[in-house]
Amino acid sequence: MTDRAIQLREEGRDIISLSVGEPDFATPAHVIAAAKAALDAGQTRYTPVGGTSQLKRAAALHFARDLRITVPPSQVTVSAGGKQAIFHAMLATVSEGDEVIIPSPWWVSYPEIVRFAGGKVVPLTTYAKDNFRFSPADLEAQIGPRTQWVMLNSPGNPTGACYPEATLRGIGEVLRRHPRVLVLSDDIYAPINYTGAPHVTLAALCPDLADRILTVSGVSKSHAMTGFRIGLAAGPEWLIRAMERLQSHSSGNPCSISQAAAVAALEGPQDFLVDWCTRFRARRDQVVRAINAIPGLSTPVPDGAFYCMIGASPLMDRFGDDTALALHLLEHGVAIVPASAFGGRNGFRISFAADEAQLDEALRRIAKALAG
Template structure:
């Protein structure tokens, strides 16, 4: 490395996203002529709803191509207020909402705006790959709370209580969760709330991006709604990427205490400015337009989930619980690990046999891998056939 080749200490604390790395590798192999099925990225295969596409086209035709307010247009923040009330049971005002370039940016801004070196962030594992990396980039310390399939991949109130110290700044919750699909019930969230009431210095980031994709009965439960007295300490993350098949539009939404949302906006004003104006217009249509298609999508995802769970559990040496939501299965491959050395080597072995998955260790898990079932049934069946053949 030459003297000019230098990266910051902050970036040096961050690893490359292993989900994106595996997906990029799958693209490379496909471009080289390989037959690769990618189950490594979480992206709905359904088309973006027609009324959303129409709204984006109308915005273009109207010349809606200029800067907007940094936290989003008034129309989008009003639509977000509707969404948080209707879909999550949270009452907020437009001043408590910020629109970002995807939910990931909202999480980055919230943590970078509030974490000082040495602050601790409690995260149940397995976790979404970017959570610990964002914490480390900000100079914080990750406090890992392991969960297992036996506990439904959910953190208990006792687990949380045992992880908290005087340096704890944040708790990160994700329900339904990536990579496990685990979903916290209202009772479980209220139990966590009891612990949090004893520690008023802790903020909570509640990532509910997969809330519309649930397979358990009843309404979605989220902390700010179940424990309204704690709402002044909770930032709820949502968006349209997963629910409305709009991953490429890059619109995330965050709702929480006004002081925190303003701090995030201050950072965003120097980071990216406003999200794309066309994407914002499309998101307004997504949030205020018809929502009935979501029932059909959920039923189709549920059928795929059941198909994949049955297929995985039929492969000798593999097992997976039934996820409550999202579109992922966290697969236990412990019986096969000794053959390969670790789960990363196992994932590369499966890639050589034409299936891209992500090793469990990328998510703070062990001895397994995650697959996404956001693919059509024929693709999923062929992927399971290849996995079985690779491990036979």
């Protein structure tokens, strides 16, 4: 699809991309200023492998303020994006044949990371009718003697689903009956929440389980800093140390300038997020309204993040599979991602991290492409 999109652009075609998972807003000015100041101050040398003490303290502030998880800086590590933290957690703990339960549709890298570590992916299928959430009973039915990890992503990519407090408490009850199972809670989209309720995460709700929960966060989505490549993880000290030992041999420390910028992001003003979330919510409503008006397409209302997972089962007789549907939409000027890329089927994901005029035009093109 990427090759075809490039070819179409080279032919002079106008392609609107709704496939990229990053905010379209500018990185806050105080963050850019902090990066420039770090450069001017000559902060261009190695830092400690797991991050500077300043950033670890700022990250501990973030986990306490935004996720209600109280951890000392010694239980925080900094990586080159959240993906690297997940990679190192899996490599440090997963042996050949160990099982990792991943709710699907899932973020595309989760299963590949598990497989790279030698683990076996155990899908936990969720459905649009349930707003892409699984129940505690669904989870328990998937746990077996080789289960090593359960992955949670709330708000989720690609579905935008948030797990409410009652469900997370139920998940905690299940985990108490299975004391060997670790939990990776990916909360990187936590600040982008439309439910009206405070974000909740498992480590905060179930502190007795904190010694086997790794919570992953970062500044990429919340502060439009995807290119800075800074991920944050908080968890038990034994796991944090193991991840840092791996990082010392893989990439070494995260970028020193990016770390300085991340300190400013976490310690500086957060009020801009109110406006960002208001605009994202309006875009979400714009997309949901337009998609549900197109025959053959449907989507639940996402709770957070900036994605809609769109069902297109009625169109499969016409197109055969969701990749063919995605290519058809690309030929009509809109780049999206087929559901099969996320372990789903018969649909596609739209990112509404694009300005309102682009969204309007893209939705118009989709409707036209599927008419008749």
